[in-house]
Amino acid sequence: MEAVTNETPIPVVDLDRLERNLDRMADYASKNQLALRPHTKTHKSPRIAAEQIRRGAVGLTCATLLEAEVMAEASSDLFLAYQPVGEAKLQRLLALPTECGITVALDSDRVADELHRAALQRDRRVGVLVELDLGMHRVGVSGIDAAIRLAAMVARRPPLIYRGITFYPGHIRGPSQHTEAGLHQLREVLGRAVAALDSAGLRPGIVSGGSTPTAWRTHEVSEITEMRPGTYVYNDRTTAEIGACTWDDCALTILATVVSTAVPGQAVIDAGSKALGREPAEGGGAGYGALLDRPEVTVARMSEEHGILDLQRTEWRPEVGEQVRVVPNHACIAVHLHEVVYGIRNDRLETSWPVTARGRRPLREPIEV
Amino acid sequence: MEAVTNETPIPVVDLDRLERNLDRMADYASKNQLALRPHTKTHKSPRIAAEQIRRGAVGLTCATLLEAEVMAEASSDLFLAYQPVGEAKLQRLLALPTECGITVALDSDRVADELHRAALQRDRRVGVLVELDLGMHRVGVSGIDAAIRLAAMVARRPPLIYRGITFYPGHIRGPSQHTEAGLHQLREVLGRAVAALDSAGLRPGIVSGGSTPTAWRTHEVSEITEMRPGTYVYNDRTTAEIGACTWDDCALTILATVVSTAVPGQAVIDAGSKALGREPAEGGGAGYGALLDRPEVTVARMSEEHGILDLQRTEWRPEVGEQVRVVPNHACIAVHLHEVVYGIRNDRLETSWPVTARGRRPLREPIEV
Numbered sequence: 067m068e069a070v071t072n073e074t075p076i077p078v079v080d081l082d083r084l085e086r087n088l089d090r091m092a093d094y095a096s097k098n099q100l101a102l103r104p105h106t107k108t109h110k111s112p113r114i115a116a117e118q119i120r121r122g123a124v125g126l127t128c129a130t131l132l133e134a135e136v137m138a139e140a141s142s143d144l145f146l147a148y149q150p151v152g153e154a155k156l157q158r159l160l161a162l163p164t165e166c167g168i169t170v171a172l173d174s175d176r177v178a179d180e181l182h183r184a185a186l187q188r189d190r191r192v193g194v195l196v197e198l199d200l201g202m203h204r205v206g207v208s209g210i211d212a213a214i215r216l217a218a219m220v221a222r223r224p225p226l227i228y229r230g231i232t233f234y235p236g237h238i239r240g241p242s243q244h245t246e247a248g249l250h251q252l253r254e255v256l257g258r259a260v261a262a263l264d265s266a267g268l269r270p271g272i273v274s275g276g277s278t279p280t281a282w283r284t285h286e287v288s289e290i291t292e293m294r295p296g297t298y299v300y301n302d303r304t305t306a307e308i309g310a311c312t313w314d315d316c317a318l319t320i321l322a323t324v325v326s327t328a329v330p331g332q333a334v335i336d337a338g339s340k341a342l343g344r345e346p347a348e349g350g351g352a353g354y355g356a357l358l359d360r361p362e363v364t365v366a367r368m369s370e371e372h373g374i375l376d377l378q379r380t381e382w383r384p385e386v387g388e389q390v391r392v393v394p395n396h397a398c399i400a401v402h403l404h405e406v407v408y409g410i411r412n413d414r415l416e417t418s419w420p421v422t423a424r425g426r427r428p429l430r431e432p433i434e435v
Numbered sequence: 436m437e438a439v440t441n442e443t444p445i446p447v448v449d450l451d452r453l454e455r456n457l458d459r460m461a462d463y464a465s466k467n468q469l470a471l472r473p474h475t476k477t478h479k480s481p482r483i484a485a486e487q488i489r490r491g492a493v494g495l496t497c498a499t500l501l502e503a504e505v506m507a508e509a510s511s512d513l514f515l516a517y518q519p520v521g522e523a524k525l526q527r528l529l530a531l532p533t534e535c536g537i538t539v540a541l542d543s544d545r546v547a548d549e550l551h552r553a554a555l556q557r558d559r560r561v562g563v564l565v566e567l568d569l570g571m572h573r574v575g576v577s578g579i580d581a582a583i584r585l586a587a588m589v590a591r592r593p594p595l596i597y598r599g600i601t602f603y604p605g606h607i608r609g610p611s612q613h614t615e616a617g618l619h620q621l622r623e624v625l626g627r628a629v630a631a632l633d634s635a636g637l638r639p640g641i642v643s644g645g646s647t648p649t650a651w652r653t654h655e656v657s658e659i660t661e662m663r664p665g666t667y668v669y670n671d672r673t674t675a676e677i678g679a680c681t682w683d684d685c686a687l688t689i690l691a692t693v694v695s696t697a698v699p700g701q702a703v704i705d706a707g708s709k710a711l712g713r714e715p716a717e718g719g720g721a722g723y724g725a726l727l728d729r730p731e732v733t734v735a736r737m738s739e740e741h742g743i744l745d746l747q748r749t750e751w752r753p754e755v756g757e758q759v760r761v762v763p764n765h766a767c768i769a770v771h772l773h774e775v776v777y778g779i780r781n782d783r784l785e786t787s788w789p790v791t792a793r794g795r796r797p798l799r800e801p802i803e804v
Contacts, residue, residue, distance in 0.1 A: 073523050073797070129740045151692050152443070173695055174696075199698055204736075205698065206695075206698070328568065334573065345713060371517060386545050399739070403772075
């Protein structure tokens, strides 16, 4: 690729690939009558969110309050897939534009109670999905009885509205036999949970699941009504390695410059852990990223501002000043490290957009100090 | 600790510890007649840099051009410990305020050549330290002959000024016997290099080295004239584990809130890899950070916005909403993930300051698009 800019390291997105990725997921959801509510943590950019909405997404998923504050400008139907704990987060949640419908994930009686009080005070309806732990063991109530209890509690407390259940199948990835076993177990557990809620008069209107790794299998779990993939817009080395996309679907790369070839057998680029993120390659590959045009060349080691390209499996010997494009192991982490993403088409710079929801401070009001 | 703020996750710095850390390193350098040129990559904040200068630092070290642009306001003597490759970086370097003395690290003839041409064009003096690889195998010329050749080339090309040599002993850390062997080897290799440069009429005026892990042993390597520790201002779990500081010297923590206790045996906090960084504990400890007040409780797993506290080695059972302070494994990475650092004294919020040099875009001019 010719140099699109001399300022490196920066994230560049191939716009043709991005649009193809957006279309493909929208088509899959539509064809399978699944509501698509993409997770915005990957891009954190209202511009990409708007493209998702334009292609039929029913709303957006957010993890942080800042993501919700930013994404309220792209959609009026937001799901905070993260329990809002504490007065500050509750106030930010309820201060979202009133025309914006909000739904949150909950796994705690106490937070349900606090949310109820805050919603009552503001006289604002807040949808609730009860979060279930279906094997990832991160958050979520772990027994069906506990789920029924929490759902019943929410259903009795307007202006909270019990809307259904949510889960994150982050544990289902990796080799295909694991995926098969995981999906089998998911079908079973989810089937029992929905049936039990139904018997208790708490039939979930929404059953929300679906990560990028499991996205293309969502239709095989008949209970699921809504999917929330995030990474699919950009994809990354892990997504390709576990087979949930091809290498040619990787839209995001970190453009970097070779800054040293002084040590034999390696080349050093100006993208280290502060530009790529130190994320493992979950598909089993070594290193922290691989070159788009030479996937056999990996970023074997990193310092904060140095990435060490391992040249053992290539005849290629780059010169100082040469540019490379690294497919990071985890797109969501890499994007979070940059302020602006650059869009290229046919290797030419076409546009750029800010990673607006990248920060951690409230969008509208200063933090109390 | 009482809640200093409800907005979590945020980085908080204990100001008494910070000041003690700043004083201690300044005293060590002064007592041992070593020039102290702290690396600003750790804090990226002019306010902390000013405190370092006030305590006698001769100048500052930067890794990125943005750090240099920001730190030019705190010191008029900057060392860019990173070879500036490409026209964009050279122009940014030479556009630093003219009253600011600049010195750069080099390991490439080609970059020396480009730097020379750019400096000539601007008629600006630029100091050069030839970078040696003394065992870390990241950057730096690897043989004494190559070092002499590059130094001689620089010395013949005003307005470049050959000022000496630099290296980064990042490979010397870990168990004390490794440190002893590493220091022994360093003394030997460095002694030979300085003697050979001296014989060639290229006696280095500056011999710049010294990471935080080796900082307190710098005086044992008699050739070193200048040290560039960075992490010592805040310290972190790795620094404590390898014995280069005590746990009570850890000034930086990430304040987080317990957001879920639904899964037995663990508690989930709202600080994940996007707030703590996914850095290994280099001293051998497991996990990605440990609680300041309960170092036996570690962040065992992380998602982007979730940190999983392992409660196996504690009787403590936190409640949802409780705040904790996590000492991250690597302070430089954690700080880079936040816009603002909050200063506390006696557990009360006293001040805050921006992580000004955190971004990747030029400070003054827009990037070309």
